[in-house]
Amino acid sequence: MTKRLHDRRAELQGLTASSEDQRRPVELDQTRVGRLSRMDALQVQAMSLETERRRSIELNRIEAALDRIAEGDYGYCLLCGDDIAVKRLEFDPTATTCISCARETEHKN
Structure with a gap:
């Protein structure tokens, strides 16, 4: 990466x-x-x-x-602390959140 x-x-x-x-x-x-x-x-x-x-x-x-x-x-969600999936990091190496937190944040906006 x-x-x-x-x-x-x-x-x-x-x-x-x-x-x-x-x-x-x-x-x-x-x-x-x-x-x-x-x-x-x-x-x-x-x-x-x-x-x-x-x-x-x-x-x-x-x-x-x-x-x-x-x-x-690197590789840990800034919101929940869980691992960010490798596939997510391969797609976007700058990702700061796991997919669950990203979805939750998206629904709030």
Whole structure:
């Protein structure tokens, strides 16, 4: 799991670096860019910002999972303390709850 988490973290960090230009502020000089081009640029920027927000959340989850591994707490549900099923961790190595607690939490929301 550790290698998989490290690999995914490196991939996300690379994507963040390569998409930096798309998140920069859009130039509003009408003499240089037409109205539709500006609208397209604003839309691309908004989508890039949202993608980066989601990447950041995933990176935080990965860091938390790596911390749990280092502390010896990985694989245990943060709510009930039971083991998290191996298949669940294989599907999502950043999972913090067992399936029972995840379902219970989902029903409360």
